Amino acid sequence: xxxxxxxxxxxxxxxxxxxxxxxxxxxxxxxxxxxxxxxxxxxxxxxxxxxxxxxxxxxxxxxxxxxxxxxxxxxxxxxxxxxxxxxxxxxxxxxxxxxxxxxxxxxxxxxxxxxxxxxxxxxxxxxxxxxxxxxxxxxxxxxxxxxxxxxxxxxxxxxxxxxxxxxxxxxxxxxxxxxxxxxxxxxxxxxxxxxxxxxxxxxxxxxxxxxxxxxxxxxxxxxxxxxxxxxxxxxxxxxxxxxxxxxxxxxxxxxxxxxxxxxxxxxxxxxxxxxxxxxxxxxxxxxxxxxxxxxxxxxxxxxxxxxxxxxxxxxxxxxxxxxxxxxxxxxxxxxxxxxxxxxxxxxxxxxxxxxxxxxxxxxxxxxxxxxxxxxxxxxxxxxxxxxxxxxxxxxxxxxxxxxxxxxxxxxxxxxxxxxxxxxxxxxxxxxxxxxxxxxxxxxxxxxxxxxxxxxxxxxxxxxxxxxxxxxxxxxxxxxxxxxxxxxxxxxxxxxxxxxxxxxxxxxxxxxxxxxxxxxxxxxxxxxxxxxxxxxxxxxxxxxxxxxxxxxxxxxxxxxxxxxxxxxxxxxxxxxxxxxxxxxxxxxxxxxxxxxxxxxxxxxxxxxxxxxxxxxxxxxxxxxxxxxxxxxxxxxxxxxxxxxxxxxxxxxxxxxxxxxxxxxxxxxxxxxxxxxxxxxxxxxxxxxxxxxxxxxxxxxxxxxxxxxxxxxxxxxxxxxxxxxxxxxxxxxxxxxxxxxxxxxxxx
Numbered sequence: 001x002x003x004x005x006x007x008x009x010x011x012x013x014x015x016x017x018x019x020x021x022x023x024x025x026x027x028x029x030x031x032x033x034x035x036x037x038x039x040x041x042x043x044x045x046x047x048x049x050x051x052x053x054x055x056x057x058x059x060x061x062x063x064x065x066x067x068x069x070x071x072x073x074x075x076x077x078x079x080x081x082x083x084x085x086x087x088x089x090x091x092x093x094x095x096x097x098x099x100x101x102x103x104x105x106x107x108x109x110x111x112x113x114x115x116x117x118x119x120x121x122x123x124x125x126x127x128x129x130x131x132x133x134x135x136x137x138x139x140x141x142x143x144x145x146x147x148x149x150x151x152x153x154x155x156x157x158x159x160x161x162x163x164x165x166x167x168x169x170x171x172x173x174x175x176x177x178x179x180x181x182x183x184x185x186x187x188x189x190x191x192x193x194x195x196x197x198x199x200x201x202x203x204x205x206x207x208x209x210x211x212x213x214x215x216x217x218x219x220x221x222x223x224x225x226x227x228x229x230x231x232x233x234x235x236x237x238x239x240x241x242x243x244x245x246x247x248x249x250x251x252x253x254x255x256x257x258x259x260x261x262x263x264x265x266x267x268x269x270x271x272x273x274x275x276x277x278x279x280x281x282x283x284x285x286x287x288x289x290x291x292x293x294x295x296x297x298x299x300x301x302x303x304x305x306x307x308x309x310x311x312x313x314x315x316x317x318x319x320x321x322x323x324x325x326x327x328x329x330x331x332x333x334x335x336x337x338x339x340x341x342x343x344x345x346x347x348x349x350x351x352x353x354x355x356x357x358x359x360x361x362x363x364x365x366x367x368x369x370x371x372x373x374x375x376x377x378x379x380x381x382x383x384x385x386x387x388x389x390x391x392x393x394x395x396x397x398x399x400x401x402x403x404x405x406x407x408x409x410x411x412x413x414x415x416x417x418x419x420x421x422x423x424x425x426x427x428x429x430x431x432x433x434x435x436x437x438x439x440x441x442x443x444x445x446x447x448x449x450x451x452x453x454x455x456x457x458x459x460x461x462x463x464x465x466x467x468x469x470x471x472x473x474x475x476x477x478x479x480x481x482x483x484x485x486x487x488x489x490x491x492x493x494x495x496x497x498x499x500x501x502x503x504x505x506x507x508x509x510x511x512x513x514x515x516x517x518x519x520x521x522x523x524x525x526x527x528x529x530x531x532x533x534x535x536x537x538x539x540x541x542x543x544x545x546x547x548x549x550x551x552x553x554x555x556x557x558x559x560x561x562x563x564x565x566x567x568x569x570x571x572x573x574x575x576x577x578x579x580x581x582x583x584x585x586x587x588x589x590x591x592x593x594x595x596x597x598x599x600x601x602x603x604x605x606x607x608x609x610x611x612x613x614x615x616x617x618x619x620x621x622x623x624x625x626x627x628x629x630x631x632x633x634x635x636x637x638x639x640x641x642x643x644x645x646x647x648x649x650x651x652x653x654x655x656x657x658x659x660x661x662x663x664x665x666x667x668x669x670x671x672x673x674x675x676x677x678x679x680x681x682x683x684x685x686x687x688x689x690x691x692x693x694x695x696x697x698x699x700x701x702x703x704x705x706x707x708x709x710x711x712x713x714x715x716x717x718x719x720x721x722x723x724x725x726x727x728x729x730x731x732x733x734x735x736x737x738x739x740x741x742x743x744x745x746x
Contacts, residue, residue, distance in 0.1 A: 011567075023049050027062070028048045028404070029041075029045050031051060032067055032106055036266045037072075039070075042066075043070055043078075045618045049062055050062050051065070053365060053592060055082045058090045059538065060086050063089070064083070066082050067079045067083045067103065070082065070103075071398060079099070080100065082099070083100035084100060085478075089098055090216060094127060094130070094260065095255055098116075098127075108140075108510050110141050111145065113137045118206060121134070135178040139216070140662060142511050144177065145183065145511060146526050149205075150201065150204075151180055151222065154219050156211070163219065166231050167492065169231040170231065171495065176222055176223075178226065179223060180225060183223070190300075210240055213259065213263070216263075217235070217262055220235030220236040220263075220266040220267070223270075226491070229271070230270070230275040230279060232267075233267055236266035240260065241540045257296060261299065261302065264288045265288070265292045265305070268287075268292065269288075277411075286321060289306040289309060328667070333514075351413055351459050352456060353457050353459055354409070354410040354454060355410075355457055356452070358406050358408070358452050359406075359448040360404045361404060361445070375394075377408075377432055379435040380434065383425065383432070384410060385418070386412065386422070388492070391408065391410055392411075393407075393490060393569050396406060398542075402451065406453075423454045431449065434447065444712045502540050503538075506535070507614050508613040509612075510674075522653060523655065523661055524657070526656060526657065529660040533660060536654075536655035538546065543559055544560060544591055550659070551628070551661055553620060553661060554599070554620075554640065554643065556620075558616070559616075560579050561616060569583055569585060570608060570617070571584040573738070577595045578593075578595060579619065580592045594645045595643070596641065596643060605620070606618060606619045623640075630671050632665065634656075635670070
């Protein structure tokens, strides 16, 4: 029988309990390292803790803490991976989305960071820190990025059927972004709040979208900026209808007059178009802005537009316009305001178009300018006997080893005979139809007739669906509407895209804020390297390279070099006017071209670190600067208009000029000139001080004399201040001022 007093053997420790104890101890050490700023030890110990805690609760918090340690150490890629895993494990924990926003912000992916902070706010609406960081991310966006974000919201609203698809005119996505960018810049110039659209974008992001009327208004403003004036009118009027219904349903419970005035202004811009545009109608534009001013009389922008568009009208036209507007029982659109000309469907039962695809040999997108496109469209109009509005430029695409394929669409409506005739004519001689020798001589561009593809297409179902759409219900805020299947046409005038062949970015490819252009193409010059702002690079849109320059050096990042190469596999050839980067063994060329100007080959070099941006393949070219040495006083002669001769020209005022490394002989002359100018400025300052001192003495004598004269005349002493107040000076030029012009500019 066992002894009851005998001591029992202690139970064997469970292995999982030991792991849990060790994990807790390691986590304490990791937390302590994180507090002390020892981030490497922190993430190392958090990693060890995660290995010990595999499959256990609390993994999300460990990932969140390790993400924070990575963020503090500026290792944002690793921080983002941990934050994404944390949000996947516990999607309803706001801290995971917060960490994701921090990592994305560090990676300068600001629009994605905004979405992460928004999800954090969805879970915890009272999180002030997340709201502050969301606004900070919005402020880090460029105006063009805000425009891109709004265009994406418009397209999402169309996909979700909140708003109808465009039915009259449409353009490509880059043109939409450019149109919205122009509108945002115009609004920032016309209003005191320069960040108005940034505030609106933040609010839309936080709300997860917008109502249908806002979608129509913003799309109309976008199309007005992209020269789709007919579509802008239609969208503006759709917004007006929805806002009127909202106003009636609320019974004045909430004032929507500002939104309604903004919608009327969009309609006005659609009618105002631009000078000499075929769709320009100043009478209807004035009518729309009259309604906008009545709804929002404090807006100076609406008043100035009303004066601008109303000034060319006669008094009789304005009287008739006012009678038409103010005879209405409420702020409404008059019947003629809703009638669109040029948008009437034909009576033919079938609709046809000719689609042509032409290959231009020895051509690049840089050759097909807006002027050439306009010329080709005009020549097609004459050759095929169709109206200018029926000929559409549908885009272009580079075809390897062939040239540039350009697409055209010619609408022939119900005339199938005309369509067949146009098809045969293009198949016979597309070169002559597009302008022939008069158009292409001297450009180096030819037409490969064997590659011409032309077809006659029946688009009857697409055309008929527009009539069905007109009888459909209006768009509602809940999106209960039918998607239009109408194929909109191109606008009558193309929008000139300023950055079609290159874009301005930082060294890591992030877009930079565009400068406001001036008529004189002025740009700032820096002679001191410590004063230079962030470097701006020009990235060629074919993805080949990114480059920048100073007065003596050109720095080129070859973007097509793979990151997994060894420097030993690269071969770089420098010549006076030639540069080539290729694979030493396979012969694959990553960058090649004839340089715009000469370089000094023996002073050129390259680096390759296997990363992105300046950590990748970077070539440094030393400029020869023969032009600058001939005219040492004209420092602008050192500036290259392009990197390679086949590239497009970089606009002079796109970014500041870096003259901090001028050649020594030129810098010496510059320092001498600056010293002479400094001496002249100092002498001028001394002269100005003497003049000011003389003026002060004269003024003092004048005041003293004025006081003495008053004592002699009256026997009383009064200071010159009292005398000036009692006998104010009369301005001889002051008089009746002309009355202000009326609100129509008359």
